[in-house]
Amino acid sequence: MHYFQESNLDNNKTYSAKNRASKVRSAFQARPFAEGASFRTFLDSLPHVFRADDLRNLALAVIEAKEKQKPVIAMIGGHVIKTGCTPVLIDLARNGFITHFASNGSVAIHDTEMAWFGHTSEEVCSQLETGMFGMAHDTAEFVNKAAKCAADNKTGFGTALGFLQKEAEFPYIDRGLIASCYGLGIPFTLHVALGTDIVHQHASADGAAIGQASLRDFRILISSVADLGGGGVVVNLGSAVIMPEVFLKCLAVARNQRDDVRDFTTANFDMIQHYRPHANVLHRPVSLGGQAFAITGHHEIMIPMLAAAIKEYAVSK
Numbered sequence: 001m002h003y004f005q006e007s008n009l010d011n012n013k014t015y016s017a018k019n020r021a022s023k024v025r026s027a028f029q030a031r032p033f034a035e036g037a038s039f040r041t042f043l044d045s046l047p048h049v050f051r052a053d054d055l056r057n058l059a060l061a062v063i064e065a066k067e068k069q070k071p072v073i074a075m076i077g078g079h080v081i082k083t084g085c086t087p088v089l090i091d092l093a094r095n096g097f098i099t100h101f102a103s104n105g106s107v108a109i110h111d112t113e114m115a116w117f118g119h120t121s122e123e124v125c126s127q128l129e130t131g132m133f134g135m136a137h138d139t140a141e142f143v144n145k146a147a148k149c150a151a152d153n154k155t156g157f158g159t160a161l162g163f164l165q166k167e168a169e170f171p172y173i174d175r176g177l178i179a180s181c182y183g184l185g186i187p188f189t190l191h192v193a194l195g196t197d198i199v200h201q202h203a204s205a206d207g208a209a210i211g212q213a214s215l216r217d218f219r220i221l222i223s224s225v226a227d228l229g230g231g232g233v234v235v236n237l238g239s240a241v242i243m244p245e246v247f248l249k250c251l252a253v254a255r256n257q258r259d260d261v262r263d264f265t266t267a268n269f270d271m272i273q274h275y276r277p278h279a280n281v282l283h284r285p286v287s288l289g290g291q292a293f294a295i296t297g298h299h300e301i302m303i304p305m306l307a308a309a310i311k312e313y314a315v316s317k
Contacts, residue, residue: 024049040312054267054293059309061233061265061291066096066314070232070264071224074098075247077238078106081114081177082121083300085237088307090180097310100224101158101181102217104242105192108143108161108178109199115165115176116142134198142168143197144204150213151206156220157213158188187224189217191246218246226254228264235267236281238299244280251285262288269295269302 031045046052065072074089092098113120116139127133134140143161150160162182165173173179181188192214194200194207225247228234236243254261266285268277273294282292295302 039308040316043309043312051293051295055295055306055309056313057291058233058235058265058267058293058295059306059313061231062097062235062310063314065231065233065265068231070230071099071227072097072233073100073102073221073224073228073235075234075236075239075243076101076103076107077240077243078104078110079238080299080303081107081110083298083303085299085303086111086114086175086177088304089177092307092310093181093184093186095311097307097314099186100221101177101186101188102221102243102246103158103188103190104239105190105197105199108146108158108190108192109139109197111176111178112142112161112165113139115170115173115179116168118172118175134201136198137202140199140202141204143199144202144206144210147209147213148206150216151209154216156187156217157190157192157210158217160213161190162188187220189221190214191217191221191242193242196242218250221246222250222253225250226258226261228254229258229260229262230264232264233267234264234281234285235269236277237269237303238271239277240270240274241276244276248280248284262290264290265292266290267293267295269297269299269306271298272296 028048030047033042033045043056046055062072076089080089089098089101093101110120122133122136124133142164146161146164147157149164150157153160158178159182162178165176165179166182170176170179178188190213192210194210199205200210225234234247236247251261264286266281268281270277273296278294282294286292295306
């Protein structure tokens with residue numbers, strides 16, 4: 001049997017926790033929600049620590065950006081549409097709390113199908129097994145037609161798609177985000193990587209038109225990013241790769257042309273926090289000043305909660 005020397009703790013220096021500086025205090029704790037209380041009461045009852053405070057501060061930053069007439073840019077991935085958040089985003093845009101939407105190509109597909117058919121999102125596994133995944137010809141022809149329309153008319157991809165959706169008078173057009181943006185006269189820019197979207201599997205896909213339309217939308221987004229300085233907001237909702245990369249390049253061009261694109265707010269909402277949103281949305285863009293918030297959770301809960309917080313705090317200002 002081996003015996004080893006033990007440290008003697010009798011002579012440790014100690015202090016009273018009563019007088020120690022602490023990071024968490026009883027005043028920060030949550031309050032139980034009373035049955036029948038308002039949503040504002042619920043917001044106020046959340047703990048005043050960490051992500052709860054971040055949610056409040058982000059909502060206030062959006063309100064302040066609107067007051068300063070600064071851009072509030074919402075970058076979104078396709079899952080945001082599939083989780084039913086479109087009506088909430090349309091309402092924020094209609095009330096002036098979002099001034100520009102930017103998305104990857106999947107949003108064009110899911111938004112078009114929701115506005116046209118009232119449903120979207122196929123069963124990938126079973127469709128892939130039969131070779132029919134992504135082979136919906138009507139969706140592909142419509143989205144690819146928008147790319148050609150944008151290229152021919154020298155307008156943005158998102159603008160052309162919104163115009164065509166409105167012109168087609170889709171049955172569920174009031175639930176379409178892109179058409180709503182077109183009706184409101186605010187930009188919706190599409191940033192497409194060739195080969196990532198099911199519409200590229202079809203003969204109707206024109207690579208030159210898609211590239212030209214998406215490049216124009218890149219330049220439109222740069223224009224919005226250039227005005228962020230001094231109080232604008234960029235919120236990334238569920239795009240793990242494409243939109244964080246596009247945003248970083250937009251910011252590079254904006255700062256190449258102007259020296260005041262600093263001191264703004266960024267946020268990343270997703271079910272898990274990924275490298276690129278952390279680096280390209282939360283860290284690098286605000287190195288010269290500003291604030292950044294990472295909110296982790298399911299879109300179908302966190303996006304409506306943020307929207308409700310914005311509207312509640314706006315009423316009291």
